[in-house]
Amino acid sequence: MGFMNWVKHWKTLVGVSVVSAALLVSGCGGSGSAVGGSSSGGAAKSDTVKVGLLHSLSGTMAISETSVRDAEKLAIDEINAAGGVMGKKIEIVEEDGASDPQIFAEKAKKLLSSDKVATIFGCWTSASRKAVLPVVEQQNGLLWYPTQYEGMEASKNIMYMGSAPNQQIVPAVEFFLKQGKKKIFLVGSDYVFPQTANRIIKAQLAAQGGECVGEEYTPMGYTDYATIISKIKAAKPDAIINTLNGDSNVAFFKQLKDAGISAADMPVMSFSIAEEEIKGIGAQNVAGHYVSWNYYQTTKTPANEKFVAAYKKAYGADRVTDDPIEAAYDAVYLWKAAVEKAKSFDVAEVTKAAKGLTFDAPEGQVKIDGDNQHLFKTVRIGIVKDDGLIYEVEATEPVKPDPYLKTYDWAKGLGE
Amino acid sequence: MDVSLFAVAFNGVSLASILLLAAVGLSVTFGLMGIINMAHGEFIMIGAYTAYVVQGLLLKSIGDVYYFVALIASFFVAAAFGLVLEQLVIKRLYGRETDSLLATWGVSLVMQQLARSIFGAPNVNVVAPSFLNGGITLLGATISFKRLFIIALVGVTLFFVWALFYRTRYGRRMRACIQNREMAQCLGIRSDRIDSTTFALGSGLAGIAGCALTLLGSIGPSLGQNYIVDTFMVVVLGGVGKIIGAVAGAFIIGLSSTGLEFLTTASIAKAAVLFLVILFLQKKPQGLFVIRSRSLD
Numbered sequence: 001m002g003f004m005n006w007v008k009h010w011k012t013l014v015g016v017s018v019v020s021a022a023l024l025v026s027g028c029g030g031s032g033s034a035v036g037g038s039s040s041g042g043a044a045k046s047d048t049v050k051v052g053l054l055h056s057l058s059g060t061m062a063i064s065e066t067s068v069r070d071a072e073k074l075a076i077d078e079i080n081a082a083g084g085v086m087g088k089k090i091e092i093v094e095e096d097g098a099s100d101p102q103i104f105a106e107k108a109k110k111l112l113s114s115d116k117v118a119t120i121f122g123c124w125t126s127a128s129r130k131a132v133l134p135v136v137e138q139q140n141g142l143l144w145y146p147t148q149y150e151g152m153e154a155s156k157n158i159m160y161m162g163s164a165p166n167q168q169i170v171p172a173v174e175f176f177l178k179q180g181k182k183k184i185f186l187v188g189s190d191y192v193f194p195q196t197a198n199r200i201i202k203a204q205l206a207a208q209g210g211e212c213v214g215e216e217y218t219p220m221g222y223t224d225y226a227t228i229i230s231k232i233k234a235a236k237p238d239a240i241i242n243t244l245n246g247d248s249n250v251a252f253f254k255q256l257k258d259a260g261i262s263a264a265d266m267p268v269m270s271f272s273i274a275e276e277e278i279k280g281i282g283a284q285n286v287a288g289h290y291v292s293w294n295y296y297q298t299t300k301t302p303a304n305e306k307f308v309a310a311y312k313k314a315y316g317a318d319r320v321t322d323d324p325i326e327a328a329y330d331a332v333y334l335w336k337a338a339v340e341k342a343k344s345f346d347v348a349e350v351t352k353a354a355k356g357l358t359f360d361a362p363e364g365q366v367k368i369d370g371d372n373q374h375l376f377k378t379v380r381i382g383i384v385k386d387d388g389l390i391y392e393v394e395a396t397e398p399v400k401p402d403p404y405l406k407t408y409d410w411a412k413g414l415g416e
Numbered sequence: 417m418d419v420s421l422f423a424v425a426f427n428g429v430s431l432a433s434i435l436l437l438a439a440v441g442l443s444v445t446f447g448l449m450g451i452i453n454m455a456h457g458e459f460i461m462i463g464a465y466t467a468y469v470v471q472g473l474l475l476k477s478i479g480d481v482y483y484f485v486a487l488i489a490s491f492f493v494a495a496a497f498g499l500v501l502e503q504l505v506i507k508r509l510y511g512r513e514t515d516s517l518l519a520t521w522g523v524s525l526v527m528q529q530l531a532r533s534i535f536g537a538p539n540v541n542v543v544a545p546s547f548l549n550g551g552i553t554l555l556g557a558t559i560s561f562k563r564l565f566i567i568a569l570v571g572v573t574l575f576f577v578w579a580l581f582y583r584t585r586y587g588r589r590m591r592a593c594i595q596n597r598e599m600a601q602c603l604g605i606r607s608d609r610i611d612s613t614t615f616a617l618g619s620g621l622a623g624i625a626g627c628a629l630t631l632l633g634s635i636g637p638s639l640g641q642n643y644i645v646d647t648f649m650v651v652v653l654g655g656v657g658k659i660i661g662a663v664a665g666a667f668i669i670g671l672s673s674t675g676l677e678f679l680t681t682a683s684i685a686k687a688a689v690l691f692l693v694i695l696f697l698q699k700k701p702q703g704l705f706v707i708r709s710r711s712l713d
Contacts, residue, residue, distance in 0.1 A: 060638070062537060063536075063537035063538055190682075190683050216681060216682065217681060217682065217683055218682040218683065219682065219683050219686055221638075221641065221642045222642075222682060223629075223632070223633045223634075223642050223643070224427075224430075224431050224434065224632075226427035226430060226431065226563075226674070227424070227427050227674050227677040227678050227682070228677075228682065230423045230424070230427060230557070230678070231678070233558075247539065247633070247634035247636060247638070247639070247642060248634075249634075250539055250633060250634035250635075251632060251633040251634060254544075254631070254632055254633070255560075255632060258549075258550075258551065258558075258560040258562055258563075258632075259551070259558045259560060260550070260551060260553075260558050260560075276538060277538075277539075279538060279539070279540075279541065280538050280539025280540060280541060280634060280635070280636065281539070281541065281634075282541035282542075282543065284543070285541075
């Protein structure tokens, strides 16, 4: 009996020492991050870490950006449920950029200097990113940017989760050329992304044996495409590349179909239409045409099955996931991985640790490029079907991001 | 480029018919009341969403016929909204042009946000009735049935408006109010009732335009914003308050936009038309057709 008592006692002793060791370790972790993290001031409690979410929750961009914000929240909830980042729960500080680049800049400043967030997930339009860029550079913050964009940028304080032009535009043009569709007509909205994209496309067509047989831009919100469609018919292209934005897409596709141009005669490749936009255009008006992205709701990976199910469970069965939504979700996990590798919340340490980091994302494995903080991404050409979803037709190997198109001979001089 | 001249002309007429449909209601309210109704585009939006709702309710049961029900419903729903707006806001602002401009602009923002809250911010889709799909090819131009339908719809609408204005007692009273409000009041015309009816009529016409535009364009909360500038341009160029003015304004703008766009680009055409309208208004500030008014101002 005496012996058994002793055994019990011994067990308790071991238990106590294990617990205190654990406490000691976690205590060390806490103080370690306080030393490493320039951003963890008095405001940050030792068991949480603050991150900023900065998207437009009001104004014209709210529709796109709230879904992206939802994806970021989903990832944060999942991470918190699994124990947080380095044992710390993530605390969200949310700000509304109100679709106004100026407000984005102010809110970014507020998140960094008064909330002292460890990082920011945010923005959608290039205008808002360009407004936040000087703020994060000056205050040494870190922005994770979820959307595809026109390239020609690589800030050390921004992580670019969307595709660079060579991960969306270049493979799409190659897709048409491979099918023998050499005469291409370009239609776009009259602003920076379509103009930049079309400069790239024209250079590529000229170098790879294609031909640009027409190029038309319309003001934002333009509604009558009869004349442009007449010009398209007269130019007799093999295919159309479309960089229209917003409502104009609806008018363009409806009127194109009306004019008797079917996807079989003259397919259209679009860069700004994802699952969300197809609902408004009407699947029957855009079925058979192509899009180019890195991710579709139908992309077949184990991670995507889980992601789509979790997203629909959290926000409703009628919600769809699309490319930027998925990229925003990846951003949170990549940040977590970088922090854990750096064992610090410090921006310089995190970006250093992020180089070469991989993540099994819903779109397949992505990897942060050490040179420019963009992602290696698989490019998928997709076809729109009658059910309003996009199905993959062709996929590349993961493509190295090249925001300045330095590796393409024909792209010399485009960066200026 | 071998785009046939006929194709350019048809596109121009088609654009003119769309502009006219959107502008005729505005021409009526602007002309009679001198109210600068910035919310006119939102009545177009109401018409489009009415078509969407009617489609949801009736497409399965009665098929393509739903579209005609939608046209009529859009008129009445938009007219009802117009009546409410007139009673709540416009009525209190007669004779205060700048105030009415600001107030109706505010109303337009509220209505857009309402649409966003009810239907969600993304565009919705209205399925065009199947007999309007396709078209015929004539002299090198594709004449789509939807565009033909809109041209015909404009014709019918204009005929009804004309008959109402020039062949009914209401029309006579209304014209009397436009020409000389005080004198009309002295003769026992309830000008406030005329105002309410006319504003509702103008809004209803915008509703019809909205329903028709679902065939060609997007249906979303900001739909009205895509048309409002062009409609004002038509009304101002044509001269306010006269149907023939709106018709002339729409045709001039429609044909010249299409022609210029054919020769240059869409952005340049848009700017050039705006510039030409400004030049024209320097010469004739009251527009093409002027109503001879008997009021002493």
